[in-house]
Amino acid sequence: MFEATLITPNAPFDRYLEGDENALTAEQKEGLDKGYSSCHNGRNVGGGMYAQFGVVERPGQHLLPPAVRGRAEVTQNPDDEYVFKVPQL
DSSP states (O other), X not given: OXXXXXXXXXXXXXXXXXXXXXXXXXXXXXXXXXXXXXXXXXXXXXXXXXXXXSSSSOOOGGGSOTTOOBTHHHXXXXXXXXXXXXXXX
């Protein structure tokens, strides 16, 4: 079954995104400060940019799928190999 939309009414993270600073614990906010928000950002918490697979550390060639080259399949630009759209959280 495919779920197109995740509905989490009044979840702590939803309240935090709406401006309630007290909706998350200090530990949860610390997790957000790990740099994830540099890619997973905006109203949809992501989905607005492309990034290289393995932003922190590029995985070994044995982990990269040979049949799926990412954005390079569209642009035909070798610099776009294994570049994918950042998913929404």
